[in-house]
Amino acid sequence: MTTILYILAAIVVLVIILAMIAPKSYDVSRKIKVRQSVPVVFEYLKYLKNQDYWSPWGKRDPNMKKEFVGSDGEIGATSKWEGNKDVGSGEQEIKRIVENEVIESELRFLKPWKSQSDAYLKVKETGSGETEVTWGFSGKNKFPVSIMMLFMNMDKTVGKDFEEGLVSLKDILEK
Numbered sequence: 001m002t003t004i005l006y007i008l009a010a011i012v013v014l015v016i017i018l019a020m021i022a023p024k025s026y027d028v029s030r031k032i033k034v035r036q037s038v039p040v041v042f043e044y045l046k047y048l049k050n051q052d053y054w055s056p057w058g059k060r061d062p063n064m065k066k067e068f069v070g071s072d073g074e075i076g077a078t079s080k081w082e083g084n085k086d087v088g089s090g091e092q093e094i095k096r097i098v099e100n101e102v103i104e105s106e107l108r109f110l111k112p113w114k115s116q117s118d119a120y121l122k123v124k125e126t127g128s129g130e131t132e133v134t135w136g137f138s139g140k141n142k143f144p145v146s147i148m149m150l151f152m153n154m155d156k157t158v159g160k161d162f163e164e165g166l167v168s169l170k171d172i173l174e175k
Contacts, residue, residue: 029120029136030162036173038123041131042100044173045121047072048079048092054168056161060086088112092119107137115139133169135162 034041044050049072052058064083070076075094082089088111096104100123107117117139124132137158 027138032166056164
């Protein structure tokens with residue numbers, strides 16, 4: 001019986017230590033340069049419906065159910081989705097727009113697990129007739145998910161998707 005108590009105590013201590021050292025937040029972003037002016041790029045990016053054309057997740061489930069609420073391209077507009085196991089379900093709501101600078105939104109994932117992230121699309125004139133687009137998201141890792149993040153690299157996992165999406169966006173905007 002004493003051995004079992006020692007084992008349980010060791011497990012509890014291990015979980016506490018892992019929780020203390022686990023990453024408490026994440027911030028993943030990627031950038032690309034697009035041969036278009038800031039106003040043209042920004043006007044395209046602010047519409048949630050346009051993400052269906054360049055976001056990599058739409059390609060993973062062409063039968064995904066989508067619903068749009070509110071006036072697309074304006075604060076409060078919301079895109080809701082329900083898809084296969086690769087894309088899950090959730091919603092994205094535009095929270096803040098600074099014309100020709102940034103579109104900020106809140107991502108609320110419902111399946112396969114609940115979480116919330118802050119997403120952003122930023123544009124910046126590069127001075128060479130190009131626009132730099134930054135796509136990213138950030139959030140907090142709550143216990144016990146924070147412990148899982150010790151073994152999963154969010155930047156590598158989601159970063160590849162951002163890179164793929166930005167290449168598609170560039171192709172669309174440069175045509």
